[in-house]
């Protein structure tokens with residue numbers, strides 16, 4: 001991996017090219033003093049997620065859909081170090097799911113030379129198109145990964161009930177919040193050699209489990225979405241808590257469903 005893509009701090013800058021290729025419109029999409037602007041938020045949230053162990057070692061991240069655009073971090077970079085000028089912006093209105101790299105000319109600015117969009121782009125797109133999500137989070141949380149291992153190879157989903165934190169999770173990720181007596185179910189799909197090859201499996205699981213608020217990927221992590229970045233974050237926190245609880249309950253020999 002080139003040093004420019006392994007550490008965003010060393011991404012090359014090129015002022016003459018910048019003048020040619022970076023128009024005011026392009027600048028406006030990623031430059032804002034508003035901390036709630038998606039380009040600023042993604043950087044802040046990635047730092048927070050890093051401290052939780054969700055996006056260490058470059059993997060994982062968050063994408064936010066804002067109006068006609070989708071904001072994404074670069075691939076293979078230290079997510080806790082990205083700056084707004086490294087954020088990619090893709091048009092949301094398009095017929096097909098974008099493959100990383102395919103949209104590179106949409107908003108090319110020199111701070112992104114040597115960088116490409118997150119490999120999770122087509123998976124984030126599943127959440128935007130199949131659930132009308134406003135944000136999608138991908139974590140490599142050890143709670144998610146260990147849970148998929150403790151449940152065993154044949155487990156197609158994680159089910160849990162009678163936990164207060166279930167009430168922070170929404171039906172299908174974007175509907176009404178679940179209630180204490182509801183059973184939460186999160187499908188599990190098998191990992192693939194490359195992130196983007198998970199796209200079809202994730203879409204299939206989302207269709208088979210319309211009430212699921214997330215998709216676990218065995219030995220890899222989880223994709224979680226919400227109507228807004230705030231809702232996606234709340235659900236990611238509640239689900240991660242439930243994944244951790246699930247691991248501990250399995251290890252303690254306690255049933256996950258029921259109140260025995």
Ligand SMILES: CSCCC(=O)C(=O)COP(=O)(O)O
Pocket residue numbers: 057058059060061073074075076077117118119120138195
């Ligand atoms: C050690 S990360 C392996 C690739 C991965 O799982 C991932 O989520 C990559 O995301 P990126 O945004 O860096 O393309």
Ligand SMILES: [Zn+2]
Pocket residue numbers: 059060138139140195220221
């Ligand atoms: Zn990943």
